[in-house]
Amino acid sequence: MKKGRRVFTGAFKAQVAIAALKERETLAELSKRFDLHPQMITKxxxxxxxxxSEIFETRAPQESFEAEKERLFSKIGQLEMERDWLKKISKRAGL
Structure with missing residues (x-):
């Protein structure tokens, strides 16, 4: 019976690559531990x-998150002021 092709996540691949870079275990030990072919680990x-190097070239997600958060908070403040103004006007108009 034929086995299906295995699909590995990026997190798993990174874990294996980091373990290989640490060189605490031989390639044979790593391949046995992760149930992979040594050539795949090397690749x-x-x-x-x-x-x-791509990690350091791209903008950190935290920085963009903070900028988006500030933009949204300012928009919320603006909308609250508009709502309060409309309430005030509607009271004056007797609505």
Missing amino acids: WKQEFVERS
Whole structure:
């Protein structure tokens, strides 16, 4: 019976690559521990090293989150002021 192709998450690949970079275990031990072919571990390790610079080139999500949060808080303040003004006007008009 044929087994299906396994799909690995990015987090798992990173975990394996980091374990390989630490070099606390041999490639054979890592392949046995993670149930992977040693060539796959080597490939993921190489890709991890090559693409590690991308982490520092992109903007951190926390910075964009803070900017978005500030924009939304200012919008909330503006809408609250408009609502209060409309309440005040409607009272004057007797509505």
